[in-house]
Structure formats: structure tokens, C-alpha cells
Amino acid sequence: xxxxxxxxxxxxxxxxxxxxxxxxxxxxxxxxxxxxxxxxxxxxxxxxxxxxxxxxxxxxxxxxxxxxxxxxxxxxxxxxxxxxxxxxxxxxxxxxxxxxxxxxxxxxxxxxxxxxxxxxxxxxxxxxxxxxxxxxxxxxxxxxxxxxxxxxxxxxxxxxxxxxxxxxxxxxxxxxxxxxxxxxxxxxxxxxxxxxxxxxxxxxxxxxxxxxxxxxxxxxxxxxxxxxxxxxxxxxxxxxxxxxxxxxxxxxxxxxxxxxxxxxxxxxxxxxxxxxxxxxxxxxxxxxxxxxxxxxxxxxxxxxxxxxxxxxxxxxxxx
Amino acid sequence: xxxxxxxxxxxxxxxxxxxxxxxxxxxxxxxxxxxxxxxxxxxxxxxxxxxxxxxxxxxxxxxxxxxxxxxxxxxxxxxxxxxxxxxxxxxxxxxxxxxxxxxxxxxxxxxxxxxxxxxxxxxxxxxxxxxxxxxxxxxxxxxxxxxxxxxxxxxxxxxxxxxxxxxxxxxxxxxxxxxxxxxxxxxxxxxxxxxxxxxxxxxxxxxxxxxxxxxxxxxxxxxxxxxxxxxxxxxxxxxxxxxxxxxxxxxxxxxxxxxxxxxxxxxxxxxxxxxxxxxxxxxxxxxxxxxxxxxxxxxxxxxxxxxxxxxxxxxxxxxxxxx
Numbered sequence: 033x034x035x036x037x038x039x040x041x042x043x044x045x046x047x048x049x050x051x052x053x054x055x056x057x058x059x060x061x062x063x064x065x066x067x068x069x070x071x072x073x074x075x076x077x078x079x080x081x082x083x084x085x086x087x088x089x090x091x092x093x094x095x096x097x098x099x100x101x102x103x104x105x106x107x108x109x110x111x112x113x114x115x116x117x118x119x120x121x122x123x124x125x126x127x128x129x130x131x132x133x134x135x136x137x138x139x140x141x142x143x144x145x146x147x148x149x150x151x152x153x154x155x156x157x158x159x160x161x162x163x164x165x166x167x168x169x170x171x172x173x174x175x176x177x178x179x180x181x182x183x184x185x186x187x188x189x190x191x192x193x194x195x196x197x198x199x200x201x202x203x204x205x206x207x208x209x210x211x212x213x214x215x216x217x218x219x220x221x222x223x224x225x226x227x228x229x230x231x232x233x234x235x236x237x238x239x240x241x242x243x244x245x246x247x248x249x250x251x252x253x254x255x256x257x258x259x260x261x262x263x264x265x266x267x268x269x270x271x272x273x274x275x276x277x278x279x280x281x282x283x284x285x286x287x288x289x290x291x292x293x294x295x296x297x298x299x300x301x302x303x304x305x306x307x308x309x310x311x312x313x314x315x316x317x318x319x320x321x322x323x324x325x326x327x328x329x330x331x332x333x334x335x336x337x338x339x340x341x342x343x344x345x346x347x348x349x350x351x
Numbered sequence: 352x353x354x355x356x357x358x359x360x361x362x363x364x365x366x367x368x369x370x371x372x373x374x375x376x377x378x379x380x381x382x383x384x385x386x387x388x389x390x391x392x393x394x395x396x397x398x399x400x401x402x403x404x405x406x407x408x409x410x411x412x413x414x415x416x417x418x419x420x421x422x423x424x425x426x427x428x429x430x431x432x433x434x435x436x437x438x439x440x441x442x443x444x445x446x447x448x449x450x451x452x453x454x455x456x457x458x459x460x461x462x463x464x465x466x467x468x469x470x471x472x473x474x475x476x477x478x479x480x481x482x483x484x485x486x487x488x489x490x491x492x493x494x495x496x497x498x499x500x501x502x503x504x505x506x507x508x509x510x511x512x513x514x515x516x517x518x519x520x521x522x523x524x525x526x527x528x529x530x531x532x533x534x535x536x537x538x539x540x541x542x543x544x545x546x547x548x549x550x551x552x553x554x555x556x557x558x559x560x561x562x563x564x565x566x567x568x569x570x571x572x573x574x575x576x577x578x579x580x581x582x583x584x585x586x587x588x589x590x591x592x593x594x595x596x597x598x599x600x601x602x603x604x605x606x607x608x609x610x611x612x613x614x615x616x617x618x619x620x621x622x623x624x625x626x627x628x629x630x631x632x633x634x635x636x637x638x639x640x641x642x643x644x645x646x647x648x649x650x651x652x653x654x655x656x657x658x659x660x661x662x663x664x665x666x667x668x669x670x671x672x673x674x
Contacts, residue, residue: 142655
């Protein structure tokens with residue numbers, strides 16, 4: 033494993049802020065494929081860090097025992113927003129900026145925009161395929177899934193099917209995506225998968241195990257790793273088009289008490305939870321599933337505003 | 352004229368209410384929005400001054416002016432951020448100015464954004480009042496996405512000297528949304544977050560009053576001779592020269608935002624926090640108008656410390672008899 037600091041800035045006190053890339057170089061003269069794995073754009077999303085850790089362990093072992101298996105090159109960027117990670121916050125704390133909203137064209141000179149530009153440039157020049165790991169925000173728990181903007185569906189779905197996720201959600205484009213790393217890499221013709229799994233500030237080992245297997249499978253099936261045995265059993269993901277996703281939103285503000293489990297196969301009318309009034313002691317709303325399907329998003333943070341998402345269901349009929 | 356346009360229930364009782372001020376019933380509408388960020392207090396204060404002024408006009412307390420057009424104002428948008436004393440609402444950590452066009456059925460920020468756009472989308476003119484980004488101070492100036500004839504007229508009517516064209520960026524901000532609705536819209540930026548700068552607010556206040564008179568939203572009944580108009584200077588994106596820190600430490604400024612600097616003029620220096628020794632002297636790389644200056648002293652390496660707007664002189668200015 034070769035490590036390189038791709039971006040460094042002095043801080044007023046203490047150590048510098050550094051972004052590190054670890055490279056597992058190809059043993060072939062020309063790498064079959066260069067795959068990059070990126071984690072920690074949001075400092076409170078830790079699942080990706082653990083997945084990268086597990087993959088680095090596996091790749092280090094491979095370098096020791098079977099180096100010729102590395103036909104392609106694997107680049108791992110395990111912690112790309114160091115200061116946000118140190119404080120456990122989504123945003124880069126000194127600037128209160130979401131670095132995953134600073135990619136692409138930006139005319140305002142700022143350290144966050146420069147950092148994003150340097151990171152983007154390095155990933156783009158070192159990758160034929162990228163996986164960008166995210167956990168959900170503070171509010172929602174997500175089943176392991178890959179989200180794909182409709183325009184990129186044709187290129188990305190075949191790769192996504194190799195990643196051992198439960199769900200591939202193809203969704204319409206929205207302008208807010210235009211400042212994200214994933215969108216800009218895809219626009220630059222570097223296929224990039226955005227994985228969402230779990231919830232922020234936590235590590236769900238079972239989800240991470242599942243994705244580690246999926247990424248190893250992706251590396252194997254793209255020829256990046258030449259591994260004959262053992263073959264990895266990957267369950268095909270459910271491909272969900274936009275009209276097959278039902279979102280349930282709160283009609284009241286209150287505390288959401290969940291009564292279903294993420295990953296549950298719901299029938300129409302199954303209870304998902306209650307929305308209660310914490311002050312007056314009333315149940316404001318009983319939440320039932322409007323359809324049958326897979327519960328792939330569930331509200332974990334009870335404090336709920338009106339209009340807030342409570343659940344998403346991958347439906348069997350158009351929602 | 353103060354009207355509740357949206358009421359959002361909260362988990363603990365009292366609802367969160369969005370208010371709109373309206374003056375006048377007919378004519379082209381001017382919309383003025385402030386408080387998209389909870390700590391942009393200059394804009395909120397300026398909007399409240401305008402409310403007081405327009406109230407006095409429509410109530411007949413101010414005999415100098417008559418209202419002829421229509422003005423809408425939203426003094427506060429990001430209500431929760433203001434209540435929590437921060438730029439963003441900590442609950443969702445969302446930049447309110449990335450929430451447009453919003454969604455009436457969505458979460459709080461989306462619902463607020465949707466309401467703002469719904470109530471202002473048919474305005475002929477739009478002003479967003481804001482402060483500099485965190486850690487900086489802006490001299491009062493206009494920011495625009497276009498420099499067409501309508502914007503140039505608006506800028507001249509505002510009597511604000513500095514007009515800065517910005518590159519189109521996030522399509523999900525209010526200014527961009529207004530442009531897509533063909534509203535003649537600009538951002539008026541001044542000061543620092545978390546502070547109120549009264550002289551700067553006064554410059555913008557007088558500018559907006561001048562604009563309303565020039566565009567016949569207001570009639571000035573006094574027969575006073577107008578002063579010589581301020582000539583606006585229009586700056587393109589490539590007229591901007593940022594000054595970067597090449598080291599980290601404590602920045603001690605030696606100039607103020609809003610002055611003209613000469614090439615080579617000292618802007619300030621960065622000192623080592625432990626030893627107090629000077630680590631870097633920051634000099635203006637070009638002559639021009641210092642529109643933005645670092646306010647918060649702690650700086651990282653590679654951060655922009657100042658922005659200078661430079662102008663290419665017209666050929667007339669090189670003539671020996673030109674002043």
C-alpha cells in the first residue's frame with residue numbers, strides 16, 4: 033500500500049489538515065481498472081470509514097499473500113473531510129459548509145471550494161470507477177442502497193448490481209445534486225456509485241459486512257482483483273424506479289415512535305408507528321403503510337416536524 | 352399589512368409563523384427578502400427600517416412621500432436559525448438559500464422556501480439583503496448574475512457604486528429562482544454576520560429609497576434638487592483579485608473593507624499564535640476596490656483574506672487632461 037497526501041493545509045494551531053490517498057497498485061503493467069473508494073465527505077457519516085478500513089485490511093492481506101491478484105489499481109480515500117470527522121459533524125465546522133455542496137463550478141474563492149477542487153481532480157485522474165460511501169443524516173435509517181440519478185442509469189446499474197446492496201433506487205435529477213462529488217464525477221464520465229447505508233454517527237457492522245462483500249465482488253467482477261476462490265455470493269439488488277417509491281411524511285409535528293423495522297416486507301395497512309404530542313399526551317397520528325413493499329427508509333430520530341419523512345417503501349405497484 | 356402567510360406546527364406547541372409585509376395594492380411589485388441566514392443581521396435590521404419608513408408613508412406620518420407602487424417584504428425567513436442564534440438551523444443544518452424552489456408539503460425549510468417564492472415570484476424587482484460569508488466583512492455592494500440593461504438601470508437607481516457580477520452557481524438559491532421568473536433581481540450585501548453596521552445600513556437604506564423614487568414606487572413630494580448621481584462601477588468575474596494566506600495563524604488587518612487600495616499596499620499580516628512573530632505580510636497584488644476583507648482573525652493556510660475588484664481603465668482616463 034502506498035500512501036500519499038493529496039491536499040494539506042496548515043492550521044492556526046495543531047497538526048495540518050491532510051487528505052490521504054492509499055493506493056494498492058496494479059501488478060500488471062497497465063491496470064485493468066482503477067477503482068477509487070471515498071469516505072467521510074460528511075464528518076458524521078462513519079459507516080464508510082469502517083468499510084474502507086475492512087477493505088484496506090483485505091487488500092493488505094492480498095498484497096502480502098497473493099500480490100499478482102491485483103490486476104487493477106485500488107485507491108482508497110478513507111477520510112476526506114478531516115476536520116468534520118474530528119468533530120463528528122456533517123459540515124466542515126470552521127466554515128459551517130457542506131463540502132458535498134461545493135463541487136462543480138463555483139466562483140467564490142474559499143478553502144472549502146479549493147479542497148473540493150483538489151479532491152475532485154485527484155479522484156478524477158486516478159479512477160475509472162468510483163464508490164462514494166455515505167450514511168444517512170441524523171434522522172433517517174437507510175437499508176444499504178445505491179442511489180442513481182436517472183440520466184446515469186444505463187452506465188451505473190450494471191456496476192451497482194455487483195455491490196450486494198438491498199436496493200438500487202433510480203431517482204429523478206434535482207438541481208441540488210449538481211454540487212455533489214458523485215454528480216460531477218459522473219458528468220466527467222467517471223462512473224460513480226453513491227452508496228447510502230445506516231445512519232450517521234453509528235456503525236452497523238452487518239450492513240458494513242454486506243457492503244464489504246459487495247465491493248470485493250465489484251473489484252473481482254471488474255477484473256480489478258483476479259480472485260478465483262472463494263467466490264462471493266451476492267444477492268441481486270432490487271431495482272426501483274422513481275414511481276415505485278412511496279414516501280410517508282408526517283402530517284403533524286411531534287415525536288415519532290416507530291413500530292416497524294427497517295427491511296421489513298410490509299403489507300398495505302401494516303402499522304409503521306405513532307406520531308405523538310409530547311406535551312399534551314395525545315396520539316396525533318397513527319402511521320400505516322399505504323401499500324405493500326420493502327421498508328427501506330425509516331425515521332430513527334423521533335423529533336419530527338410537519339412534512340418530515342417518516343418512511344420510504346419500495347412498492348410492488350406504482351406508488 | 353403584516354400578514355401571516357404560513358404557519359408550521361412544531362413538536363412542542365406554538366407554531367412557527369412566517370410573516371409578510373405589504374404596502375400598496377397596485378403597480379409593479381418590489382420584493383425585499385432578508386434573514387435567509389439566521390446571522391445576517393444587517394439585512395434584517397435594514398428591512399425593519401424600511402418597514403418603519405413605509406408604514407410612516409402609508410399612515411401619512413411622513414409628508415414627504417406618497418406610495419404609488421407595491422412593496423412586499425419578508426424580514427425573516429430562516430426563523431429557526433434566528434431563534435437559535437446561528438447561520439443555519441442546527442436541527443437540519445441546511446443552508447436555507449439552497450432550499451429553493453422548496454416544497455409546500457415538505458419539511459420546515461422547504462415549506463418556508465416555497466412560501467417565499469410563491470409570494471414573490473411575480474415581482475418585477477427583487478432584492479435579497481445579506482451579509483458577507485462567515486468570517487468576512489463586505490463593503491456595501493450589489494451582486495448580480497447578469498449585467499444587462501435592466502440590471503444596470505436598477506443599479507444606477509440604487510445609487511450604490513459597486514456592482515459585482517457573480518457566476519451563476521447553485522440553481523436552488525432564491526436569486527437564481529427569481530431570475531428564472533424574469534424578476535429583475537440583485538443581492539445587496541454588506542457587513543459581517545452577527546453584527547449590525549449602522550453606517551452601511553444607512554447607505555443601503557438611502558439607496559433603496561432612491562430606487563423606489565426613481566422607479567415611481569414612491570413619489571417624493573419635495574421640490575428638492577437632486578444631488579449629483581453616483582456613478583456605478585460594474586465589475587465582471589475576471590475583475591476580481593483574491594488575496595490568499597500562504598500560512599496559518601492570526602490575521603491582523605491594517606485596512607478596512609470599502610477602501611481603494613494601491614498595488615503593493617499592506618492589507619495586514621499573519622502572526623504565529625505561539626510566538627507572536629510575523630509569518631506573512633499580505634500586500635494588495637493590484638490596485639482596486641477592497642470589497643471583502645477577513646474579519647475573523649484566525650486563518651488557515653490557503654484561505655482567501657481579501658477580494659479586490661480591479662478595473663480596466665477606459666482609454667479616456669489615460670488622456671493627459673483627464674482627472
